[in-house]
Amino acid sequence: MKNEPLITLPPAAGRAMTVSFLPRLVNDPGGDPGTYVRIRHERHAALFDLGAIGALTPRELLKLSHIFVSHCHIDHFIGFDHLLRTILGRPLQQHLYGPPGFIDHVGGRLRGYTWNLVTDYELVLHVTEFDAAGRLTTVPFVCADGFAPGAAVTTAAPDLIIAATPRFRVRTALFDHAGLPVAGYRLEEPMQVNFRRERLHAENWPPGPWLTTLRRAIRDGVADDFPLTVAGDRHTVGELREKLAIIAPGQVFGYLTDLAATPTNLAQVHRLLTGCDVLFCEAAFLDDDRQRARQTGHLTAREAGVIAADIGARKLVLFHFSPKNHHRRELYYRQAGAAFHGELD
Numbered sequence: 087m088k089n090e091p092l093i094t095l096p097p098a099a100g101r102a103m104t105v106s107f108l109p110r111l112v113n114d115p116g117g118d119p120g121t122y123v124r125i126r127h128e129r130h131a132a133l134f135d136l137g138a139i140g141a142l143t144p145r146e147l148l149k150l151s152h153i154f155v156s157h158c159h160i161d162h163f164i165g166f167d168h169l170l171r172t173i174l175g176r177p178l179q180q181h182l183y184g185p186p187g188f189i190d191h192v193g194g195r196l197r198g199y200t201w202n203l204v205t206d207y208e209l210v211l212h213v214t215e216f217d218a219a220g221r222l223t224t225v226p227f228v229c230a231d232g233f234a235p236g237a238a239v240t241t242a243a244p245d246l247i248i249a250a251t252p253r254f255r256v257r258t259a260l261f262d263h264a265g266l267p268v269a270g271y272r273l274e275e276p277m278q279v280n281f282r283r284e285r286l287h288a289e290n291w292p293p294g295p296w297l298t299t300l301r302r303a304i305r306d307g308v309a310d311d312f313p314l315t316v317a318g319d320r321h322t323v324g325e326l327r328e329k330l331a332i333i334a335p336g337q338v339f340g341y342l343t344d345l346a347a348t349p350t351n352l353a354q355v356h357r358l359l360t361g362c363d364v365l366f367c368e369a370a371f372l373d374d375d376r377q378r379a380r381q382t383g384h385l386t387a388r389e390a391g392v393i394a395a396d397i398g399a400r401k402l403v404l405f406h407f408s409p410k411n412h413h414r415r416e417l418y419y420r421q422a423g424a425a426f427h428g429e430l431d
């Protein structure tokens with residue numbers, strides 16, 4: 087059990103929370119989309135979209151275990167080769183997720199190269215695509231087999247929860263992007279369970295693995311009378327929870343890109359991302375280009391602000407700015423800020 091200090095967010099958040107997800111844009115907001123999410127006290131990291139990723143260090147790329155791609159337009163997927171080049175010789179299990187057709191796109195990129203000298207490499211790409219009905223299809227691409235596609239496995243994903251680890255789970259929804267399905271993502275952690283250190287001292291209970299067991303028992307909702315031994319004495323989960331635990335909802339990160347502000351898309355966003363703490367959201371255009379935004383399946387800055395306000399986000403980070411507005415970037419923040427009064431970046 088690590089000593090994790092409680093980090094309290096500003097009062098505007100309305101709730102105290104340990105910040106576990108540390109998301110940041112890979113590029114400038116006018117560059118290719120991509121958000122790198124470091125997870126505190128976790129060896130692995132997640133990436134949302136695979137645009138140009140030259141700004142990430144090899145060390146950062148090697149930490150990735152889960153990559154979530156919104157769609158395969160070139161500005162969201164051109165980083166695939168760079169990633170592959172970096173991780174190729176490593177014994178990694180890399181998980182990639184994307185909308186319908188994603189497996190074929192990844193397969194196509196892999197078929198573009200010759201792989202006769204990699205038969206002792208241990209890299210495996212597990213590539214998953216999902217549909218709106220909640221069907222997940224996963225195909226392994228094994229480096230030692232020259233990345234020939236393995237057997238597809240199809241499973242059901244209730245609520246479109248497509249990935250789950252002890253530290254986080256990811257839910258998705260598909261949006262319309264000028265006729266193309268585009269995935270948005272919700273990354274959330276389980277409820278946060280912290281312990282009152284002063285009570286531990288008062289009871290003379292030494293920190294140890296039992297705290298990890300207790301945390302897991304609380305998260306899993308085991309029965310109150312479930313026994314747990316602390317420093318040789320028998321206690322119950324219910325008693326220890328009452329005495330020690332501070333329980334808070336887990337942190338939620340949202341990623342949205344390349345969707346028009348149609349009523350159907352907005353209703354889907356509301357369902358997927360209500361209760362999101364930090365939203366990374368595209369804002370390709372300014373308000374004077376809202377017709378063009380609608381035609382090309384994009385959002386304006388004002389629409390991004392409306393979405394962030396609607397889902398109750400604490401913080402909004404904008405990206406995907408059109409290059410033609412390079413000289414008037416402050417307008418993105420002004421227009422989003424007219425609709426959203428939280429922290430804006």
Ligand SMILES: [Zn+2]
Nearest residue numbers: 157159263344
């Ligand atoms: Zn696109």
Ligand SMILES: [Zn+2]
Nearest residue numbers: 159161162344
């Ligand atoms: Zn795009």
